[in-house]
Amino acid sequence: MTNNPVRPARVDEAEELTQIAVRATRNDGYDDNAIVRFMPALKVNLSLIAAGLVFVADSEAGVPHGYVAVRPAGIGGLILLEGIFVDPAHSRRGVGTRLFATAVELSRKMAGNVILINSSPSSVDFYARLGANKIGATPFVFSPDVQLSMFAFAIPPSGEHGVEAVRGGRSS
Ligand SMILES: CC(C)(COP(=O)(O)OP(=O)(O)OC[C@H]1O[C@@H](n2cnc3c(N)ncnc32)[C@H](O)[C@@H]1OP(=O)(O)O)[C@@H](O)C(=O)NCCC(=O)NCCS
Structure with a gap:
Protein backbone atom coordinates (compact mmCIF):
# COMPACT_ATOMS: atom_id res chain seq x y z
CA MET A 1 0.00 0.00 0.00
CA THR A 2 1.22 3.46 -0.80
CA ASN A 3 0.06 6.88 0.20
CA ASN A 4 -2.11 7.25 -2.90
CA PRO A 5 -4.88 9.68 -2.08
CA VAL A 6 -8.13 8.19 -0.90
CA ARG A 7 -10.68 9.05 -3.59
CA PRO A 8 -14.47 9.21 -3.98
CA ALA A 9 -16.08 5.88 -4.95
CA ARG A 10 -17.75 5.39 -8.32
CA VAL A 11 -21.16 3.79 -8.80
CA ASP A 12 -19.71 1.34 -11.36
CA GLU A 13 -17.42 -0.24 -8.74
CA ALA A 14 -20.16 -0.85 -6.14
CA GLU A 15 -20.07 -4.63 -6.54
CA GLU A 16 -16.27 -4.71 -6.17
CA LEU A 17 -16.54 -2.70 -2.93
CA THR A 18 -19.30 -4.96 -1.63
CA GLN A 19 -17.04 -7.97 -2.25
CA ILE A 20 -14.30 -6.34 -0.14
CA ALA A 21 -16.84 -6.09 2.71
CA VAL A 22 -17.80 -9.74 2.21
CA ARG A 23 -14.16 -10.90 2.28
CA ALA A 24 -13.38 -8.78 5.35
CA THR A 25 -16.38 -10.19 7.20
CA ARG A 26 -15.64 -13.78 6.19
CA ASN A 27 -12.07 -13.24 7.40
CA ASP A 28 -13.53 -12.39 10.83
CA GLY A 29 -14.79 -15.98 11.01
CA TYR A 30 -18.39 -15.64 9.81
CA ASP A 31 -19.75 -18.43 7.60
CA ASP A 32 -21.85 -18.23 4.43
CA ASN A 33 -25.16 -18.27 6.34
CA ALA A 34 -24.02 -15.33 8.44
CA ILE A 35 -22.84 -13.46 5.35
CA VAL A 36 -26.31 -13.86 3.81
CA ARG A 37 -27.91 -12.44 6.98
CA PHE A 38 -25.41 -9.57 7.10
CA MET A 39 -25.73 -8.72 3.38
CA PRO A 40 -27.93 -5.61 3.82
CA ALA A 41 -25.13 -4.13 5.93
CA LEU A 42 -22.36 -5.29 3.62
CA LYS A 43 -23.83 -4.08 0.34
CA VAL A 44 -22.40 -0.67 -0.42
CA ASN A 45 -25.13 1.97 -0.55
CA LEU A 46 -25.42 3.43 -4.07
CA SER A 47 -27.15 6.58 -2.90
CA LEU A 48 -24.25 7.28 -0.54
CA ILE A 49 -21.82 6.84 -3.46
CA ALA A 50 -23.91 9.23 -5.53
CA ALA A 51 -23.91 11.71 -2.65
CA GLY A 52 -20.09 11.61 -2.44
CA LEU A 53 -20.09 9.95 0.97
CA VAL A 54 -18.10 6.81 0.07
CA PHE A 55 -14.30 6.90 -0.31
CA VAL A 56 -11.90 4.27 -1.59
CA ALA A 57 -8.24 3.53 -0.82
CA ASP A 58 -6.47 2.16 -3.89
CA SER A 59 -3.21 0.31 -4.37
CA GLU A 60 -0.53 1.96 -6.48
CA ALA A 61 -1.95 0.00 -9.42
CA GLY A 62 -5.40 1.46 -8.81
CA VAL A 63 -6.92 -1.65 -7.23
CA PRO A 64 -9.37 -0.85 -4.39
CA HIS A 65 -8.06 -2.15 -1.04
CA GLY A 66 -10.84 -0.77 1.15
CA TYR A 67 -13.60 1.77 1.51
CA VAL A 68 -15.39 3.90 4.07
CA ALA A 69 -18.95 5.29 4.00
CA VAL A 70 -20.49 7.92 6.26
CA ARG A 71 -23.90 9.54 6.53
CA PRO A 72 -25.16 12.59 8.43
CA ALA A 73 -27.65 11.46 11.09
CA GLY A 74 -29.71 14.61 10.60
CA ILE A 75 -29.33 15.48 14.28
CA GLY A 76 -26.95 18.28 15.16
CA GLY A 77 -23.39 17.43 14.25
CA LEU A 78 -23.84 13.66 14.47
CA ARG A 93 -0.96 -1.76 6.86
CA GLY A 94 -2.71 1.46 7.82
CA VAL A 95 -5.41 1.38 5.13
CA GLY A 96 -8.26 1.43 7.69
CA THR A 97 -6.63 4.30 9.57
CA ARG A 98 -6.28 6.34 6.37
CA LEU A 99 -9.90 5.64 5.47
CA PHE A 100 -11.05 6.68 8.93
CA ALA A 101 -9.00 9.89 8.66
CA THR A 102 -10.84 10.60 5.40
CA ALA A 103 -14.18 10.01 7.17
CA VAL A 104 -13.12 12.53 9.82
CA GLU A 105 -12.20 15.13 7.19
CA LEU A 106 -15.46 14.55 5.33
CA SER A 107 -17.48 14.74 8.54
CA ARG A 108 -15.79 18.00 9.46
CA LYS A 109 -16.81 19.44 6.06
CA MET A 110 -20.41 18.46 6.92
CA ALA A 111 -20.13 20.36 10.24
CA GLY A 112 -19.95 17.08 12.12
CA ASN A 113 -18.57 17.03 15.62
CA VAL A 114 -19.09 13.37 16.58
CA ILE A 115 -18.90 10.15 14.54
CA LEU A 116 -21.08 7.36 15.90
CA ILE A 117 -19.75 3.85 15.24
CA ASN A 118 -21.33 0.44 15.73
CA SER A 119 -18.29 -1.80 15.93
CA SER A 120 -18.13 -5.49 15.23
CA PRO A 121 -16.39 -7.45 18.03
CA SER A 122 -13.21 -7.82 15.97
CA SER A 123 -12.89 -4.08 15.27
CA VAL A 124 -13.06 -2.80 18.85
CA ASP A 125 -9.29 -2.45 19.19
CA PHE A 126 -9.12 -0.57 15.88
CA LYS A 134 -17.00 3.15 23.96
CA ILE A 135 -20.44 4.46 24.95
CA GLY A 136 -22.56 1.30 24.94
CA ALA A 137 -23.56 -1.86 23.13
CA THR A 138 -26.39 -2.87 20.82
CA PHE A 153 -15.32 9.64 18.05
CA ALA A 154 -15.08 13.34 18.89
CA ILE A 155 -13.93 15.24 15.79
CA PRO A 156 -11.08 17.52 16.78
CA PRO A 157 -11.20 21.14 15.57
CA SER A 158 -9.55 21.71 12.21
CA GLY A 159 -5.77 21.94 12.54
CA GLU A 160 -5.64 19.81 15.67
CA HIS A 161 -4.26 16.32 15.49
CA GLY A 162 -6.79 13.55 15.74
CA VAL A 163 -6.49 10.40 13.69
CA GLU A 164 -3.37 11.95 12.15
CA ALA A 165 -1.54 11.31 15.41
CA VAL A 166 -2.35 7.61 15.12
CA ARG A 167 -1.23 7.61 11.50
CA GLY A 168 2.11 9.21 12.35
CA GLY A 169 5.10 7.07 11.55
CA ARG A 170 3.30 4.70 9.20
CA SER A 171 4.69 4.33 5.72
CA SER A 172 1.61 2.63 4.30
C1 LIG B 1 -11.27 -3.02 11.16
C2 LIG B 1 -10.55 -2.78 9.83
C3 LIG B 1 -11.28 -1.69 9.02
C4 LIG B 1 -9.11 -2.29 10.14
O1 LIG B 1 -8.42 -2.02 8.90
P1 LIG B 1 -6.81 -2.11 8.82
O2 LIG B 1 -6.38 -1.50 7.54
O3 LIG B 1 -6.37 -3.51 9.06
O4 LIG B 1 -6.40 -1.21 10.07
P2 LIG B 1 -5.01 -0.48 10.35
O5 LIG B 1 -3.90 -1.22 9.68
O6 LIG B 1 -5.16 0.97 10.04
O7 LIG B 1 -4.90 -0.72 11.94
C5 LIG B 1 -4.59 0.32 12.85
C6 LIG B 1 -4.50 -0.25 14.24
O8 LIG B 1 -5.80 -0.72 14.67
C7 LIG B 1 -5.62 -1.90 15.48
N1 LIG B 1 -6.21 -3.05 14.79
C8 LIG B 1 -6.62 -3.12 13.52
N2 LIG B 1 -7.13 -4.34 13.25
C9 LIG B 1 -7.03 -5.04 14.39
C10 LIG B 1 -7.38 -6.38 14.77
N3 LIG B 1 -7.96 -7.23 13.91
N4 LIG B 1 -7.12 -6.78 16.03
C11 LIG B 1 -6.54 -5.96 16.91
N5 LIG B 1 -6.19 -4.66 16.62
C12 LIG B 1 -6.43 -4.22 15.39
C13 LIG B 1 -4.11 -2.08 15.65
O9 LIG B 1 -3.71 -1.34 16.79
C14 LIG B 1 -3.58 -1.44 14.37
O10 LIG B 1 -2.26 -1.01 14.49
P3 LIG B 1 -1.03 -2.05 14.31
O11 LIG B 1 -1.29 -2.84 13.06
O12 LIG B 1 0.16 -1.14 14.21
O13 LIG B 1 -1.05 -2.90 15.54
C15 LIG B 1 -10.42 -4.07 8.98
O14 LIG B 1 -9.75 -5.04 9.76
C16 LIG B 1 -11.73 -4.66 8.54
O15 LIG B 1 -12.19 -4.37 7.44
N6 LIG B 1 -12.31 -5.54 9.38
C17 LIG B 1 -13.46 -6.34 9.03
C18 LIG B 1 -14.69 -5.57 8.79
C19 LIG B 1 -15.13 -4.76 9.97
O16 LIG B 1 -15.30 -5.28 11.03
N7 LIG B 1 -15.28 -3.46 9.69
C20 LIG B 1 -15.76 -2.57 10.66
C21 LIG B 1 -17.26 -2.66 10.75
S1 LIG B 1 -17.75 -1.91 12.25
Whole structure:
Protein backbone atom coordinates (compact mmCIF):
# COMPACT_ATOMS: atom_id res chain seq x y z
CA MET A 1 0.00 0.00 0.00
CA THR A 2 1.22 3.46 -0.80
CA ASN A 3 0.06 6.88 0.20
CA ASN A 4 -2.11 7.25 -2.90
CA PRO A 5 -4.88 9.68 -2.08
CA VAL A 6 -8.13 8.19 -0.90
CA ARG A 7 -10.68 9.05 -3.59
CA PRO A 8 -14.47 9.21 -3.98
CA ALA A 9 -16.08 5.88 -4.95
CA ARG A 10 -17.75 5.39 -8.32
CA VAL A 11 -21.16 3.79 -8.80
CA ASP A 12 -19.71 1.34 -11.36
CA GLU A 13 -17.42 -0.24 -8.74
CA ALA A 14 -20.16 -0.85 -6.14
CA GLU A 15 -20.07 -4.63 -6.54
CA GLU A 16 -16.27 -4.71 -6.17
CA LEU A 17 -16.54 -2.70 -2.93
CA THR A 18 -19.30 -4.96 -1.63
CA GLN A 19 -17.04 -7.97 -2.25
CA ILE A 20 -14.30 -6.34 -0.14
CA ALA A 21 -16.84 -6.09 2.71
CA VAL A 22 -17.80 -9.74 2.21
CA ARG A 23 -14.16 -10.90 2.28
CA ALA A 24 -13.38 -8.78 5.35
CA THR A 25 -16.38 -10.19 7.20
CA ARG A 26 -15.64 -13.78 6.19
CA ASN A 27 -12.07 -13.24 7.40
CA ASP A 28 -13.53 -12.39 10.83
CA GLY A 29 -14.79 -15.98 11.01
CA TYR A 30 -18.39 -15.64 9.81
CA ASP A 31 -19.75 -18.43 7.60
CA ASP A 32 -21.85 -18.23 4.43
CA ASN A 33 -25.16 -18.27 6.34
CA ALA A 34 -24.02 -15.33 8.44
CA ILE A 35 -22.84 -13.46 5.35
CA VAL A 36 -26.31 -13.86 3.81
CA ARG A 37 -27.91 -12.44 6.98
CA PHE A 38 -25.41 -9.57 7.10
CA MET A 39 -25.73 -8.72 3.38
CA PRO A 40 -27.93 -5.61 3.82
CA ALA A 41 -25.13 -4.13 5.93
CA LEU A 42 -22.36 -5.29 3.62
CA LYS A 43 -23.83 -4.08 0.34
CA VAL A 44 -22.40 -0.67 -0.42
CA ASN A 45 -25.13 1.97 -0.55
CA LEU A 46 -25.42 3.43 -4.07
CA SER A 47 -27.15 6.58 -2.90
CA LEU A 48 -24.25 7.28 -0.54
CA ILE A 49 -21.82 6.84 -3.46
CA ALA A 50 -23.91 9.23 -5.53
CA ALA A 51 -23.91 11.71 -2.65
CA GLY A 52 -20.09 11.61 -2.44
CA LEU A 53 -20.09 9.95 0.97
CA VAL A 54 -18.10 6.81 0.07
CA PHE A 55 -14.30 6.90 -0.31
CA VAL A 56 -11.90 4.27 -1.59
CA ALA A 57 -8.24 3.53 -0.82
CA ASP A 58 -6.47 2.16 -3.89
CA SER A 59 -3.21 0.31 -4.37
CA GLU A 60 -0.53 1.96 -6.48
CA ALA A 61 -1.95 0.00 -9.42
CA GLY A 62 -5.40 1.46 -8.81
CA VAL A 63 -6.92 -1.65 -7.23
CA PRO A 64 -9.37 -0.85 -4.39
CA HIS A 65 -8.06 -2.15 -1.04
CA GLY A 66 -10.84 -0.77 1.15
CA TYR A 67 -13.60 1.77 1.51
CA VAL A 68 -15.39 3.90 4.07
CA ALA A 69 -18.95 5.29 4.00
CA VAL A 70 -20.49 7.92 6.26
CA ARG A 71 -23.90 9.54 6.53
CA PRO A 72 -25.16 12.59 8.43
CA ALA A 73 -27.65 11.46 11.09
CA GLY A 74 -29.71 14.61 10.60
CA ILE A 75 -29.33 15.48 14.28
CA GLY A 76 -26.95 18.28 15.16
CA GLY A 77 -23.39 17.43 14.25
CA LEU A 78 -23.84 13.66 14.47
CA ILE A 79 -22.33 11.58 11.65
CA LEU A 80 -22.89 7.83 11.31
CA LEU A 81 -20.09 5.54 10.16
CA GLU A 82 -22.00 3.37 7.70
CA GLY A 83 -19.13 1.02 7.02
CA ILE A 84 -15.37 0.69 6.83
CA PHE A 85 -13.87 -2.41 5.25
CA VAL A 86 -10.35 -3.36 4.25
CA ASP A 87 -9.51 -6.33 2.05
CA PRO A 88 -7.98 -8.87 4.46
CA ALA A 89 -5.09 -9.40 2.03
CA HIS A 90 -4.04 -5.81 2.86
CA SER A 91 -4.99 -5.47 6.52
CA ARG A 92 -2.76 -4.08 9.28
CA ARG A 93 -0.96 -1.76 6.86
CA GLY A 94 -2.71 1.46 7.82
CA VAL A 95 -5.41 1.38 5.13
CA GLY A 96 -8.26 1.43 7.69
CA THR A 97 -6.63 4.30 9.57
CA ARG A 98 -6.28 6.34 6.37
CA LEU A 99 -9.90 5.64 5.47
CA PHE A 100 -11.05 6.68 8.93
CA ALA A 101 -9.00 9.89 8.66
CA THR A 102 -10.84 10.60 5.40
CA ALA A 103 -14.18 10.01 7.17
CA VAL A 104 -13.12 12.53 9.82
CA GLU A 105 -12.20 15.13 7.19
CA LEU A 106 -15.46 14.55 5.33
CA SER A 107 -17.48 14.74 8.54
CA ARG A 108 -15.79 18.00 9.46
CA LYS A 109 -16.81 19.44 6.06
CA MET A 110 -20.41 18.46 6.92
CA ALA A 111 -20.13 20.36 10.24
CA GLY A 112 -19.95 17.08 12.12
CA ASN A 113 -18.57 17.03 15.62
CA VAL A 114 -19.09 13.37 16.58
CA ILE A 115 -18.90 10.15 14.54
CA LEU A 116 -21.08 7.36 15.90
CA ILE A 117 -19.75 3.85 15.24
CA ASN A 118 -21.33 0.44 15.73
CA SER A 119 -18.29 -1.80 15.93
CA SER A 120 -18.13 -5.49 15.23
CA PRO A 121 -16.39 -7.45 18.03
CA SER A 122 -13.21 -7.82 15.97
CA SER A 123 -12.89 -4.08 15.27
CA VAL A 124 -13.06 -2.80 18.85
CA ASP A 125 -9.29 -2.45 19.19
CA PHE A 126 -9.12 -0.57 15.88
CA TYR A 127 -11.56 2.12 17.04
CA ALA A 128 -10.05 2.31 20.52
CA ARG A 129 -6.63 2.85 18.94
CA LEU A 130 -8.09 5.70 16.86
CA GLY A 131 -9.24 7.42 20.03
CA ALA A 132 -12.97 6.61 19.91
CA ASN A 133 -14.72 6.09 23.24
CA LYS A 134 -17.00 3.15 23.96
CA ILE A 135 -20.44 4.46 24.95
CA GLY A 136 -22.56 1.30 24.94
CA ALA A 137 -23.56 -1.86 23.13
CA THR A 138 -26.39 -2.87 20.82
CA PRO A 139 -27.48 -6.07 19.04
CA PHE A 140 -26.66 -6.12 15.32
CA VAL A 141 -29.99 -5.44 13.63
CA PHE A 142 -29.41 -8.09 10.92
CA SER A 143 -28.20 -10.74 13.37
CA PRO A 144 -29.19 -9.98 16.97
CA ASP A 145 -26.94 -12.73 18.32
CA VAL A 146 -23.99 -10.46 17.48
CA GLN A 147 -23.37 -7.67 20.00
CA LEU A 148 -21.95 -4.49 18.51
CA SER A 149 -20.00 -2.01 20.60
CA MET A 150 -21.09 1.60 20.19
CA PHE A 151 -18.25 4.10 19.98
CA ALA A 152 -18.23 7.90 19.72
CA PHE A 153 -15.32 9.64 18.05
CA ALA A 154 -15.08 13.34 18.89
CA ILE A 155 -13.93 15.24 15.79
CA PRO A 156 -11.08 17.52 16.78
CA PRO A 157 -11.20 21.14 15.57
CA SER A 158 -9.55 21.71 12.21
CA GLY A 159 -5.77 21.94 12.54
CA GLU A 160 -5.64 19.81 15.67
CA HIS A 161 -4.26 16.32 15.49
CA GLY A 162 -6.79 13.55 15.74
CA VAL A 163 -6.49 10.40 13.69
CA GLU A 164 -3.37 11.95 12.15
CA ALA A 165 -1.54 11.31 15.41
CA VAL A 166 -2.35 7.61 15.12
CA ARG A 167 -1.23 7.61 11.50
CA GLY A 168 2.11 9.21 12.35
CA GLY A 169 5.10 7.07 11.55
CA ARG A 170 3.30 4.70 9.20
CA SER A 171 4.69 4.33 5.72
CA SER A 172 1.61 2.63 4.30
C1 LIG B 1 -11.27 -3.02 11.16
C2 LIG B 1 -10.55 -2.78 9.83
C3 LIG B 1 -11.28 -1.69 9.02
C4 LIG B 1 -9.11 -2.29 10.14
O1 LIG B 1 -8.42 -2.02 8.90
P1 LIG B 1 -6.81 -2.11 8.82
O2 LIG B 1 -6.38 -1.50 7.54
O3 LIG B 1 -6.37 -3.51 9.06
O4 LIG B 1 -6.40 -1.21 10.07
P2 LIG B 1 -5.01 -0.48 10.35
O5 LIG B 1 -3.90 -1.22 9.68
O6 LIG B 1 -5.16 0.97 10.04
O7 LIG B 1 -4.90 -0.72 11.94
C5 LIG B 1 -4.59 0.32 12.85
C6 LIG B 1 -4.50 -0.25 14.24
O8 LIG B 1 -5.80 -0.72 14.67
C7 LIG B 1 -5.62 -1.90 15.48
N1 LIG B 1 -6.21 -3.05 14.79
C8 LIG B 1 -6.62 -3.12 13.52
N2 LIG B 1 -7.13 -4.34 13.25
C9 LIG B 1 -7.03 -5.04 14.39
C10 LIG B 1 -7.38 -6.38 14.77
N3 LIG B 1 -7.96 -7.23 13.91
N4 LIG B 1 -7.12 -6.78 16.03
C11 LIG B 1 -6.54 -5.96 16.91
N5 LIG B 1 -6.19 -4.66 16.62
C12 LIG B 1 -6.43 -4.22 15.39
C13 LIG B 1 -4.11 -2.08 15.65
O9 LIG B 1 -3.71 -1.34 16.79
C14 LIG B 1 -3.58 -1.44 14.37
O10 LIG B 1 -2.26 -1.01 14.49
P3 LIG B 1 -1.03 -2.05 14.31
O11 LIG B 1 -1.29 -2.84 13.06
O12 LIG B 1 0.16 -1.14 14.21
O13 LIG B 1 -1.05 -2.90 15.54
C15 LIG B 1 -10.42 -4.07 8.98
O14 LIG B 1 -9.75 -5.04 9.76
C16 LIG B 1 -11.73 -4.66 8.54
O15 LIG B 1 -12.19 -4.37 7.44
N6 LIG B 1 -12.31 -5.54 9.38
C17 LIG B 1 -13.46 -6.34 9.03
C18 LIG B 1 -14.69 -5.57 8.79
C19 LIG B 1 -15.13 -4.76 9.97
O16 LIG B 1 -15.30 -5.28 11.03
N7 LIG B 1 -15.28 -3.46 9.69
C20 LIG B 1 -15.76 -2.57 10.66
C21 LIG B 1 -17.26 -2.66 10.75
S1 LIG B 1 -17.75 -1.91 12.25
